[in-house]
Amino acid sequence: MSIIVGYLPTPEGHAALDRALEEARLRASNVVIVNRSSSAAASEGEPAQDEKVAQVLADASVAAEVIDPADDEDPAESLIAAAEQHDGELIVIGLRKRNPVGKLILGANAQRILLDAGCPVLAVKSPGPAA
Incomplete structure (x- = not known):
């Protein structure tokens, strides 16, 4: 069994990972x-995997x-x-905060994953700024 995570180099992606x-x-x-960081990085001429993913792959406590x-x-569809x-x-995805109008509509990708996945989906948000 595997935990599937959608990753982008954003605060929400880091929280999901x-x-x-x-x-x-x-x-x-x-x-x-x-x-998903590889396509964004490739367009900016950076290495395909960011530092966060490299750390996970180097961590021996979890096979990744x-x-x-x-x-x-x-x-x-890829998730x-x-x-x-x-x-x-389990699929883990990160969600970003939305304005009051945006809260009426869940992001299209998140909605598709929640509705179409054959396993449970856990949606997390990034920690907010410290108060």
Whole structure:
């Protein structure tokens, strides 16, 4: 069984990856990182994997695998497919805060993942600024 996590190099992506690692440790599972940072980094001439992903791969306490979907592949579909291919027991995604009007509508990718995934989905948000 695997924990599938959608990752972008954003505060929400970091929160999702951190939570996926916690869940993997609790469940004695491995982590499959669907890494969307590679296409963003490649367009800026940076290495395909950012520092956060490299740290996870170097950490021996959790087995991790990275999937770099094609730039034109739908983000929701790539997470759902990864869950199907890797016996996903949980998908972890990060959500960003929205304004009052935006709260009426969940992001299209998040909505598709929540509705179409064949396993539970955990949505996390990044920690807010310290008060």
